[in-house]
Amino acid sequence: MVKITSAEAQKQFGRYGEIAQREPVSITNHGRDSLVLLSATEYARLKALDTRKAYFAWELPDDLVKALDETSAPRWTERFDGELEK
Numbered sequence: 001m002v003k004i005t006s007a008e009a010q011k012q013f014g015r016y017g018e019i020a021q022r023e024p025v026s027i028t029n030h031g032r033d034s035l036v037l038l039s040a041t042e043y044a045r046l047k048a049l050d051t052r053k054a055y056f057a058w059e060l061p062d063d064l065v066k067a068l069d070e071t072s073a074p075r076w077t078e079r080f081d082g083e084l085e086k
Contacts, residue, residue, distance in 0.1 A: 001026050006034065 002019055003026040009016055016025050016037060025037040055064075 003028065005029075009037070 001024050002016070004016060006027055006029045009025075009027050019025055020037040021039045024042070026033055027035040027037060029035075055061075060068075
C-alpha cells in the first residue's frame with residue numbers, strides 16, 4: 001500500500017487517484033494514519049460484504065427484542081451502578 005502525507009495528496013491528487021484505482025493509498029496527517037483512498041469498485045466490493053443492519057428501536061425484529069429482554073449485564077458491571085445516582 002502506498003503511504004503519503006495529506007500535503008502530498010493535495011498537491012498530486014490526480015496521480016494518487018490513479019494509483020488508488022490499482023491499490024489503496026494510505027494518507028497520513030501529522031504522522032498518523034488518517035484516511036485511505038481507494039477505487040469506487042473496491043469500495044462497492046467491501047460494502048457488499050457488510051451485512052450489518054441498523055434499526056430504530058421501534059423497528060427491531062421480535063427475535064432481537066426477545067434476546068435483549070433475556071440478556072443481563074455481567075456481574076462485574078455492578079461497580080458502575082453508582083454512576084446512575086446523582
